[in-house]
Amino acid sequence: MDLLTLQEYWWFLVSVIGALFVFMTFVQGGQTLLYRLGRTEDERDLLINSLGRKWELTFTMLVMFGGALFAAFPLFYAVSFGGAYYVWMAILFCFIIQAVAYEYRKKPDNFYGEKFYENLLYINGSLGIFLIGVALGTLFTGGNFIVNSSHLSHWTMQSYGLEALLNPFNVAFGLMLVFLSRMQAGLYFLNSLDAPTVIARIKKVVTVNFVMFLVLFLFVLGMILFSDGLVYDSATGVVSVKSMKFLHSFLDMPLLLVLLLVGVVSLLWGVFLGVVKSNDKAIWFTGFGTIVTVTIIMLILGLDNSVYYPSLADMQSSLTIENSSGSHYTLSVMAVVSLLVPVVAGYIFFVWRSMDKTKLTIDEVKSDAHHY
Amino acid sequence: MEHTDLLIDWSRAQFALTALYHWLFVPLTLGLTFIVAIMETIYVKTGDEKWKTTTKYWMGLLAINFAIGLATGIIMEFEFGTNWSNYSWIVGDIFGAPLAIEGLMAFFMESTFFAVMFFGWDKVSKKMHLTSTWLVALGSNLSALWILVANGWMQHPVGMHFNPDTARNEMQNFWEVFLNPNAVSKFLHTVSSGYVLASLFVLGISAWYLLKKRDTQFARRSIIVASSFGLIASMYLITTGDESAHQVALKQPMKLAAMEGLYDGEKRAGIIAFGILDESKQIGDAKEPFYFSFEIPGALSFLGYHNLNAFVPGIDDLINGNEKHNIMSVSQKMQKGKIAVGALAAYKDYKKAGDLAKASEALKTFEANEKYMGYGYLKKPTDAVPSVALSFYSFHTMVGLGSWFLLLFIVSLYFSMINEIQQKRWLLYLALFTIPFGYVAQEAGWIVAEAGRQPWAIQDLLPVGMAASNVASTSVMITFWLFAVLFTGLLIAEVKIMLKQIKVGPEGH
Numbered sequence: 001m002d003l004l005t006l007q008e009y010w011w012f013l014v015s016v017i018g019a020l021f022v023f024m025t026f027v028q029g030g031q032t033l034l035y036r037l038g039r040t041e042d043e044r045d046l047l048i049n050s051l052g053r054k055w056e057l058t059f060t061m062l063v064m065f066g067g068a069l070f071a072a073f074p075l076f077y078a079v080s081f082g083g084a085y086y087v088w089m090a091i092l093f094c095f096i097i098q099a100v101a102y103e104y105r106k107k108p109d110n111f112y113g114e115k116f117y118e119n120l121l122y123i124n125g126s127l128g129i130f131l132i133g134v135a136l137g138t139l140f141t142g143g144n145f146i147v148n149s150s151h152l153s154h155w156t157m158q159s160y161g162l163e164a165l166l167n168p169f170n171v172a173f174g175l176m177l178v179f180l181s182r183m184q185a186g187l188y189f190l191n192s193l194d195a196p197t198v199i200a201r202i203k204k205v206v207t208v209n210f211v212m213f214l215v216l217f218l219f220v221l222g223m224i225l226f227s228d229g230l231v232y233d234s235a236t237g238v239v240s241v242k243s244m245k246f247l248h249s250f251l252d253m254p255l256l257l258v259l260l261l262v263g264v265v266s267l268l269w270g271v272f273l274g275v276v277k278s279n280d281k282a283i284w285f286t287g288f289g290t291i292v293t294v295t296i297i298m299l300i301l302g303l304d305n306s307v308y309y310p311s312l313a314d315m316q317s318s319l320t321i322e323n324s325s326g327s328h329y330t331l332s333v334m335a336v337v338s339l340l341v342p343v344v345a346g347y348i349f350f351v352w353r354s355m356d357k358t359k360l361t362i363d364e365v366k367s368d369a370h371h372y
Numbered sequence: 373m374e375h376t377d378l379l380i381d382w383s384r385a386q387f388a389l390t391a392l393y394h395w396l397f398v399p400l401t402l403g404l405t406f407i408v409a410i411m412e413t414i415y416v417k418t419g420d421e422k423w424k425t426t427t428k429y430w431m432g433l434l435a436i437n438f439a440i441g442l443a444t445g446i447i448m449e450f451e452f453g454t455n456w457s458n459y460s461w462i463v464g465d466i467f468g469a470p471l472a473i474e475g476l477m478a479f480f481m482e483s484t485f486f487a488v489m490f491f492g493w494d495k496v497s498k499k500m501h502l503t504s505t506w507l508v509a510l511g512s513n514l515s516a517l518w519i520l521v522a523n524g525w526m527q528h529p530v531g532m533h534f535n536p537d538t539a540r541n542e543m544q545n546f547w548e549v550f551l552n553p554n555a556v557s558k559f560l561h562t563v564s565s566g567y568v569l570a571s572l573f574v575l576g577i578s579a580w581y582l583l584k585k586r587d588t589q590f591a592r593r594s595i596i597v598a599s600s601f602g603l604i605a606s607m608y609l610i611t612t613g614d615e616s617a618h619q620v621a622l623k624q625p626m627k628l629a630a631m632e633g634l635y636d637g638e639k640r641a642g643i644i645a646f647g648i649l650d651e652s653k654q655i656g657d658a659k660e661p662f663y664f665s666f667e668i669p670g671a672l673s674f675l676g677y678h679n680l681n682a683f684v685p686g687i688d689d690l691i692n693g694n695e696k697h698n699i700m701s702v703s704q705k706m707q708k709g710k711i712a713v714g715a716l717a718a719y720k721d722y723k724k725a726g727d728l729a730k731a732s733e734a735l736k737t738f739e740a741n742e743k744y745m746g747y748g749y750l751k752k753p754t755d756a757v758p759s760v761a762l763s764f765y766s767f768h769t770m771v772g773l774g775s776w777f778l779l780l781f782i783v784s785l786y787f788s789m790i791n792e793i794q795q796k797r798w799l800l801y802l803a804l805f806t807i808p809f810g811y812v813a814q815e816a817g818w819i820v821a822e823a824g825r826q827p828w829a830i831q832d833l834l835p836v837g838m839a840a841s842n843v844a845s846t847s848v849m850i851t852f853w854l855f856a857v858l859f860t861g862l863l864i865a866e867v868k869i870m871l872k873q874i875k876v877g878p879e880g881h
Contacts, residue, residue, distance in 0.1 A: 053491055056483035059442065064475040066449055071472035074464025074540075081450060082457025082841035089454060089851050092447050093858065099443035100862055103435055109872035111865040149720060150539040151461050154842035326465045327535070327542040337473055344480045351484050351504075354496050370432060370490050 006331035007321040010072035011302030012295075013338060017065045018136070019294035022177065023287050024058035026188045027051050029181030029209075031098075031125035034118060037189065037201050042362045045106070045372075048121075049365045050192050051185075052102045052372040053355060057348065062095065071334050075324035076309060079153040080135075083145045084161025087135055094128030102372045129181050133174030138164050139301055140173075140224060142310030147317040156313040169223050176216035180290065183209040187274045187283040194359035203275055210271050224297070225250070230307035232320050239307055239318045249304040256296050256303075263292030375840050382848040383455045383840045389852060390447050391822070392815055393859045397441035399814050402516055402563050403570025403605070404434045405509035409502075410597055416502050426590055428493075429878035430574065433870060435490060440866045444859060455848065459829055459839035466532050466543045467522055470550075474518035481511030516566070517559050524555025526830050527821070528623040534742060536719055536735060541833070554619045558821070561612035564605050565817060568777055571602025572803075572810040575784060577874055579803035582794050590878045595793060599785040606778040613774070614675065620824075621676030624831055626690050626756060627824040630763035632672055633661045634686040637694065641684035643671035644768070649761055655691055655754055687760070691753050702753035709748025712741035746833045755835075758826040766819040773813040780806055 001009070030051045038044035070077045081088050097120040104110045105117035144156045144163065157163050164170045186206035190199060229245025232238065242248070250257040267289025274282030301308035302321045309319035325331060365371050408430050415423035449471055453460050460468075488496060488504035496504070525531075531548030532541045543549065575598040581591035620628045628634075633649055634641060647665030673682040683697055693701030715738035722731035750756060784803060787793040793800070825831060829839035 053487045056442070056486060057480075059446070060475065060479045060483045063446060063449060063479055064472075066453075067468070067472035067475035070449075070453065070460065070464060071468035074460055074468050077453040077464060077468070078457035078460035078841075081453025082455070082460070082843065085454055085841070085843050085847055085851075088450060089854075092450055092454075093854065095446050096443045096858065096862075099446070100439045100865070103439035104865055104869055107436070107869045107872070108876075109868045111868045112861075149724075152458050152539075152842070153461075158844060160843060160847055326468065327538075329546075330465050330469055330543045333543065333546045334469055334472060337469075337476065340476055344476060348480065348484050351488055354500070355487060355492060357495065368491065368493075369428065370435065 001332065001335070003325075003328045003331070004322065006328065006335060007072075007325045008303065009335060010068070010325065010331055011308075011321045012299060013341075014065070014068050014072060015295045015298035015302070016291075017061065017068055018298050019291045021058065021061040021065050022180070022294045023184070023290045024054070024061050025129055025177065025181040026184035026283075027055045027058045028098075028125035028129045029178075029183070029185030030188065031121040032178075032182060033185055033205060034121070036205060037186075037198050039197070042366075043195065043198050044118075045365055046193060046195055046198065046360065046362045047189065048102065048105065048372050050189065050360050055098065055102060059095065059099065072326055072331060073319075073321070073324045074326055075147070075151060075153075076319055078151075079145050079147060079319060079324075080138075080143065080309065083153060083155035084135065084138070084143055084164065085155070086159070087131060087161035087164060091128060091131045091135065094124045094131065098124035098128070106372060125181070126178060129178050130174040133177035134164050134170045135161075136177075137167070137170035137173030139298075139308055140227075140229075140310075141167050141169050142312045142318070144313045145311050145317060146314045147311070147319075153317070169220065172216050172219050172223075176213060176220055179209045179213035179216065183213055183271070184283065184286055184290065187270065187286055190274055190278070191280045191283045192356060192360055194361045199278075203278070206271065206275055210275070230310045230315065230318055231305045232307060232318070232322070234305060234322070237320075237323060239310075239315050239320075241315075245306065246300055249300050249306060252304055253300075256300060259292055260296045263289045263294075263296060265289070267293060375837060375842065376845060377837075379843070379845040379848065380837050380840055382845050382852055384836060386455060386848055386852040386855065387451060388822075389855055389859070390444065390451060392818060393855075393863070394441065394444040394448055395814060395818050396811060396863070397437050397444060398516070399562075399566035399569040400437050400573055401434065401441050401512050402566030403568070403601075404430060404437070404573065405505075405512050406567060407570055407574055407597060407601060408434060409505045409509045410601065411594075412502050412505050414597075416498055422589065422593070425878050426593055429590070430594070431489065432873060433577075436866060436870050436873065438486070440862055443862060447855070453841075455841050455843075456829070456839050457841035459834065462540050462834055462839070463529075463532075463830055465540060466525060466529075466549060469543065469546070470518045470522040470525075474515050474522075478511050478515035478518060481507055482515065485511065513563055516563050520559040520562055521550055521552070521555045523821075524552045524558045525549055526828075527558070527825060528552060528554040528619070529830050529833050534745070536716055536738060537723075539716070539720075554623060557612060557615040557619050561609065561616045562817075564609040564612055565774075565814060567605035568602055568609055568774070569810040569814055571598040571605060571781065572777060572806055574598035575602065575780075576804045576807035579800035580874070581877065583797065583800045583804065587877050587879060588794065592788065592793065595784060596788050599781045599788060602777070603781040603785055606774070606781055609774060610778065613771070617675045618678065621684070624825065625685050626687065627758060627763065628672075628676055629685060629687045629690060630758045630760045630824055631767040631820060632684075633760055633764045634672070634684060635661050635688050637684055637686035637689040637697070639673065639681050639683045640670040641672040641676075641682075642667035642669045643675065644764075646768075647764075649764060651761065655757065656688055661760075687757055691756065702747065702750070702756045705744045705747040706750055706753065708741040708744040709746060709750070711748075712738050712745040713748040715741065716745070744832075746828065746830070746835055749835050749838050750827065755827050758824050763820060763824040766816040766823070770813050770816040770820060773809050773816070777806070777810070777813070 034044050038047050101117040101120040105114055145153050147153045183206050186202045190202050225247040226244055228241050228243050230239050231242045267286050270282045270285030273279040307318040307320050311317040408427050411427040485504040485507040489508050492501055530552050531545040533544050535542050574594050578591035578594040581587045644665045645668050647662040650663050653659045653661045670680040672684050674680050676684055689699055691702050693699050715734045719731050719734035787796050827835045829836045
């Protein structure tokens with residue numbers, strides 16, 4: 001494969017991993033709904049234990065997202081992580097605290113008390129996801145970095161990434177992911193729990209979060225389609241501004257536009273099934289919709305000579321899949337490694353099915369000596 | 373792009389802090405996953421429910437440890453970007469690959485089957501459950517494999533070339549990176565040290581039950597598994613340690629010299645079995661490096677080169693050069709390095725200006741001196757020496773404790789086999805009090821490997837001073853303290869929970 005094809009292939013993989021992560025953040029959404037959906041301790045235990053069987057997959061997906069970016073687009077890894085330092089560090093803190101919260105919450109002598117660990121889960125689910133959304137938003141709005149001729153970079157603002165919070169698009173992107181994760185969490189619980197009292201509260205939660213999500217999604221999508229974007233010249237690498245860049249890209253690649261619509265329709269259909277029909281399969285439709293939609297939104301950044309990480313400090317420092325990728329050899333090796341993906345997906349699917357054959361009940365949680 | 377010393381120090385301090393914390397938990401996971409897999413296998417083979425209780429109990433402790441291991445681990449991967457962004461670009465083309473493969477091959481396996489291992493007892497068949505437990509063990513050890521492939525490459529970079537146009541090192545041969553002898557020996561040594569720690573953990577806690585005269589059957593069963601597994605692992609640990617030292621001698625002679633406090637190279641060099649370093653000793657002076665020491669003659673030559681008469685270069689030889697043994701001085705290497713750095717800059721300038729003839733000439737000069745480019749960034753020759761005290765004491769602590777552990781496993785297994793372990797209270801106390809030393813040995817091992825590699829991020833290729841991110845040192849200082857507080861807070865909770873679970877015991881679990 002030629003270098004550009006490999007770069008596009010890897011950008012596609014990064015997009016899919018990012019999209020799978022966004023889908024899996026229903027775990028985080030669920031963490032913010034503990035007291036909204038669970039009125040008694042038993043109910044909250046049930047919610048936590050249902051999420052507790054999945055949280056590590058979400059966590060791993062985030063790590064994989066980082067790993068794939070590092071291997072395939074090391075310059076992004078260097079520029080963004082080393083520059084938007086405070087934002088990424090804050091995100092990491094939000095995930096560090098999640099990892100212990102499940103296991104330690106119910107353990108006797110846990111030093112800080114049950115509520116403390118629930119707060120950690122709440123922070124992870126709200127602030128963590130919001131900040132990830134803000135960071136993803138900067139792929140469209142850009143960051144304040146300069147890359148020198150040796151490809152070494154530095155950030156030009158002492159706020160090291162926190163300035164991204166002043167941009168309404170980034171904030172909307174972050175909030176959009178928070179509401180999406182909460183909406184998906186409701187539908188996930190609908191699918192995985194056998195607890196009528198909890199289920200009865202889900203419809204309202206999904207509806208409210210869906211409406212908030214939809215408003216933000218339309219705003220974000222509108223901004224993406226109708227704002228200026230950056231393009232680069234394949235021959236010279238020179239970056240320039242193009243009006244309504246992504247709208248043009250979608251019109252140039254109608255397949256992506258169709259897929260985007262398929263994603264959105266599937267998501268809407270899932271919400272309809274969940275809210276109106278109380279169908280427990282709803283999560284699979286919103287899940288599929290989320291994965292397709294996010295993949296396409298990410299993918300468009302890497303195709304059609306787009307800049308995927310604009311520099312606000314020096315436009316010519318902006319990152320594209322061509323100027324930030326690994327070498328041809330490394331991308332090829334990693335492309336071979338990526339053949340493992342179906343195997344991994346296969347066993348995850350198999351295990352998920354085996355473990356979720358029957359819906360989780362509070363009795364099952366209580367009877368298990370090892371529960372969260 | 374040179375950074376201030378303060379920034380480098382804080383960046384290093386943060387990495388050391390997070391790595392040392394992470395390393396408190398990983399080795400136990402590496403070994404305990406295997407120990408519970410062995411126990412569950414016995415349960416499935418015999419159908420004896422007591423083995424199931426035993427398995428589940430140790431799994432419970434594993435989960436407490438695993439959670440904090442994950443928490444402290446996520447930062448490690450991202451820290452290469454946040455704090456070592458120049459590194460991420462200069463060697464990311466090689467270094468990123470094993471990290472990504474680790475995620476795909478190991479982390480998903482661990483996290484997927486972890487859920488089955490803990491919550492699947494009544495949901496899947498016995499065999500599927502056992503398979504899941506083994507897959508968690510395999511996954512955690514595969515994760516160690518890939519991260520140590522990456523680390524082995526930092527100690528001995530192979531399989532790549534420097535691309536002057538992108539100003540970075542690019543992978544040329546994946547198999548050379550993967551089968552790097554340094555990576556292989558590191559992986560084997562590190563995972564076997566994890567098996568030893570987990571065995572010490574199980575042995576020590578079981579000894580406590582015997583001392584308390586409770587859960588005795590369970591404790592004796594656990595001791596048999598732990599001391600046999602620990603004994604085999606310890607023997608393996610020593611063999612792999614020997615190979616590791618051999619690799620260090622071949623590829624990182626300065627590290628070896630620092631590990632032994634050897635200033636003047638010699639044939640039939642000895643190993644200091646015990647010694648106290650004289651801190652006033654300077655490179656090149658005639659002072660004895662030790663206040664006093666007890667040396668095993670010829671042992672270092674043998675350990676390093678598998679030849680009693682081999683010459684082992686000392687710090688002075690490596691700094692000042694030694695013609696007889698064909699060792700170039702650091703100042704010569706620095707000179708060549710500076711030529712390489714200058715030629716690379718000239719190459720880029722000429723190329724930009726379109727003067728291809730001069731660019732090609734500059735490139736030739738660069739290529740002739742490329743091997744020493746890393747030295748071009750050092751400020752003075754003595755910068756090439758790692759902390760001798762840190763390397764020496766941590767190495768000797770690790771080796772001394774490792775030998776003690778082997779002895780402990782032999783004695784424990786012997787008394788277990790003749791059914792007298794319960795009466796040997798002195799042995800039970802020793803086993804209990806050895807647990808913290810297992811952790812000390814682990815941390816010491818990390819220090820030898822990583823502090824001994826200084827000043828290099830990548831041996832001879834990239835000094836840490838060039839590798840760091842260009843952020844304000846105060847930012848790194850802030851996150852350092854945040855990590856210190858957070859990790860310490862989590863550690864306190866972990867230890868308290870663990871102690872409580874041990875007190876509750878297998879029956880109450």
